[in-house]
Amino acid sequence: MSSKxxxxxxxxxxxxVAFRVSxxxxxxxxxxxxxxxxxxxxxxxRRLLNRDVVVQGNPRVYKxxxxxxxxxxxxxxxxxxxxxxxxxxxxxxxxxxxxxDGMKED
Numbered sequence: 001m002s003s004k005x006x007x008x009x010x011x012x013x014x015x016x017v018a019f020r021v022s023x024x025x026x027x028x029x030x031x032x033x034x035x036x037x038x039x040x041x042x043x044x045x046r047r048l049l050n051r052d053v054v055v056q057g058n059p060r061v062y063k064x065x066x067x068x069x070x071x072x073x074x075x076x077x078x079x080x081x082x083x084x085x086x087x088x089x090x091x092x093x094x095x096x097x098x099x100x101d102g103m104k105e106d
Contacts, residue, residue, distance in 0.1 A: 028088055034064035035095060055099050068096060 005013045021029065033043045036055050046053050055061060075089055 024088060028091065031068060031092055032095060035061065035068060035099060037061040037064070055102060057103065065096065065099065068092065072096070 007013050029040070029044070033040045036043055036053050037058055037060055038046070038053070043053060045051075072089065072093055079085060
């Protein structure tokens with residue numbers, strides 16, 4: 001096995017866990033992964049084990065935040081008078097707000 005299969009505690013990661021999600025759920029997961037800057041594996045493991053997901057600022061996270069904010073702005077412009085806001089959009093807005101709030105603390 002290669003060293004990339006070791007976790008942060010020097011344990012081998014040789015078990016596979018797989019599950020199915022809808023296209024909408026996949027989009028939400030992908031958005032969260034991009035906004036945190038973690039790998040999908042690390043993000044899902046932290047969420048499943050109820051650990052904190054700490055966003056480390058870097059150019060990739062900055063670009064993901066910028067792109068996601070642009071997408072949210074486009075979606076909000078499409079929505080008439082704030083009605084018909086999807087739960088996925090609200091979740092994304094809340095995640096972006098939490099990340100931006102955490103950036104203020106640094």
